[in-house]
Amino acid sequence: MNKKYQNLKFIINNILGVFNSLFIIVLSVIITLNLTPIYKIVIKKYRLSEKNGITLEEIMNDYRGLIxxxxxxxxxxxxxxNFSMSIQGEIHFQDVKRIFVFLYIYMIIFIIILILYLFLKNRTDKFIYQEFINKYKILNISANYLIIFFILLITAILVDFKKYFTLFHKIFFRNDYWLFNPRLDPIINVLPEEFFMILGIIILILIILQVIYIKISYYRNKS
Structure with a gap:
């Protein structure tokens, strides 16, 4: 195998590894978003119902509507x-919606490509799929990228969550409408910063579980 071929193989496997790691992150985010019982626990823990003069079920109904x-x-x-909303608040939620719609589009495209890969794998030269595109190597590469992502995210949470939470918003949003005024957008009173930190931790747990599974599969296949 010449060096040029090895380099091309390395580049392709790494690119596919990046796309796979992004898929795992997106999947973890979407799963976490839909874990609505977690929010009920947060409401009780931080006494959001008592503090805002609204029942738990009313808060949950609006939260489900938001999700x-x-x-x-x-x-x-x-x-x-049960909550009023300013124009700026509505625009912010529209921006958030665009992000999640994009995540779903990415997931759908990835799954379609994966199905095509599995379909073509049995109908073309197996050398391409077994040697040139090694699924276990790709998964292992994606796991390595996810470990880096995990370390960076857990460091951000432990060092200064508020600082990096703010940085996240500045990167992904083109305005400062995410800085809610509680008088104009009282919904923010039932969405404490601690809740988003909990969601971040759940995302990390889901990612690390998938990394462990990938690593076990990789080393079993390698041996």
Whole structure:
């Protein structure tokens, strides 16, 4: 095997590893977003119902409505039953919705490509798939990238979550509408910063579980 071929193989496997690691991150984020029982625990722990003079079920109803809005491209307008909302707040949630719609599109495209890969694998030269594109190496590479991501994220949470939470918003949003005014957008009173930190930890747990599974599969196959 010449050096040029080895380099090309290395580049392709790493590119595919990056796409696979992104898929795992996206999948973990979407799973976490839909773990609505976690939010009920947060409401009770931080006494959000008592502090805001609204029942737990009313808060949960609006939260479920928010989650449905963020994930359903056919829901065009967000409406809360128990909270007022400013124009800036509505724009921010529209921006968040665009991010989640993009994540779903990425997942769908990735799954379609994966199905095509599995379909073509049995109908073309197996050398290409067994040697040139090694699925176990790709998975191992993606696991290595995820470990780096895990270390960076856990460091951000432990060192200064608020600082990096702010940085995250500055990177992904083109305005400062995410800086909610509690008087104009009281929904922020029932979405404490601690809740987002908990979601971040859950995402990390899901990622590390998948990394462990990938590493075990890789070394079993290698041996």
């Amino acid at each position: 449905n809005y963020l994930q359903n491209p056919f829901i065009k307008k967000l409406e809360f039953h």
